[in-house]
Amino acid sequence: MPLVSVSELLWKAEEGGYAVGAFNANNMEIVQAIVKAAEMENAPVIMQASQGALSYAGLRYITEMVKIAAESTHVPVALHLDHGTDFAQVVRCIRSGFTSVMYDGSKLPLEENIAMTKKVIEIARPIGVSVEAELGKIGGTEDHIYVSEKEAMYTDPDEAKYFVEQTGVESLAIAIGTAHGQYKGEPKLDFARLAKIKELTRIPIVLHGSSGVPDEQIRKAIELGVRKVNIDTNIREAFVGAMRKVMAEKPDEIDPRKILGPAREATVEIIREKIRLFGSAGKA
Template sequence: MSLVSSTPLLVEARKQGYGIVAFNVHTLEMLQAVVDAAAESRSPLILQTTVGTVKHLGIDYIVGAAQAAAKQASVPIALHLDHCQDFDLILQCMRAGYTSVMIDQSMHPFERNVEMTRKVVEVARALNVNVEAELGKVGGVEDDIRVEDGMETLADPEECRRFVELTGVPTLAPAIGTAHGIYKGEPNIDFARIEEIAGKVAVPLVLHGGSGIPEGQVRRCVSLGMAKMNVATELKNAFSLSLQESFTANPAELDPRSYMAAAKKVVKRMALEKMQLCGCTGKA
């Protein structure tokens, strides 16, 4: 099987009332672990890379690894570029084989966001690539994008309706009170806002800042129309802490295959838990 566009996967997820988990991966081992979890649980999967990871690993290496995984796995897999502000980089990724991209212009006025999103949608439509855009400002840090505490802006439901109508964007990430990174306290999610946006917007909605949201709140978000949940920091931290533990327990171990194997198990276990939580197991 080849990499697929995430658009039909997410449309079906919203229609059926479950969520697909999108995992940010930074190494081959992380990618392999979440793919193994998807294959084992029969879950559709979205692999994500940040702009920083694209610069670190290289587009062709990432696409090559994702394509190899898609050929071996018997579940649908999409490859998504997360939070990109650079139109040229988006074009490079689409041409190289990414099947989903996020144009993030949420820091700009509504009109500029509409203009840039529409521009990406026009190109992506011809290539059968999904497009995601954001309205409002999700707090926290995502690579070089930082929204300080108190500067978050929740998405306006009527603006969401207009935005989708004006751009034709097939997936929308509205800011509803979540944040990138690990929460210092209980997330302040505006469930009424999600419900109102979902009532005005037919396209699948995306939940950013999925790391550490209490299980009950995740399930409620999914039930209200969030068809995709991003998990980044939680997965990265679990992978890195496993490596630290391996070095602490066995400081003389110098074979990367040993400590990477342990980290892969940790990532796979977390991926399985998140897929179960969002209800996408058995949906491939």
């Protein structure tokens, strides 16, 4: 089936009280793994590409791979730009066929973030492309975007309300204690802050940096209104871990398919686990 919009998936999730997994698609094997896991769980799925992935693989390669995957399956698939900080890059992704874009103006002053988000919405909404924005800073590193733990700021609920009223954005990524990359200790999410933001904004909330957050905290966040959960680090760990295992057991192996095949299968399993955790299994 053709690619669908993220907004369509998230409002269904809002009605059903579950979250949709957004998994980073960095190469062909991972794209194949995401769609296979979604099919096995009969779940809607979001494939997302960061600016780093687009630099690595190329915009057209990523777009076409995901389009082919979507066309070959019965489950709804959306293609989303993750952490778009460059307006020109956002426009290129929309032109290429992305059905959703994130404009990340979280490092900008509030009014500048609002103005840039509105600019993105003005070009995206008329052609049915969803827009996600971010308010507050999420610690860690996401490609070239680095936010130190000292600099990381939680999202202010009243500011979130004002931001949503001013922009009309369809979903909002918030900072409530998650971080990009691997955690040094166990994260502690600020559920009271999440509940207040949800109450004031009444739109689907997005949780970034979710790899490594304990399952019970993810479930609680979904109960409180998170409708999109981003997973990248867990995929990398599963994929590279399986590759290392094959190479350690068969150091003379030179067929990349025999190294990447098991990595793809390991990725399918971790994504299936996440889909079940998010409550989106059987929701295609």
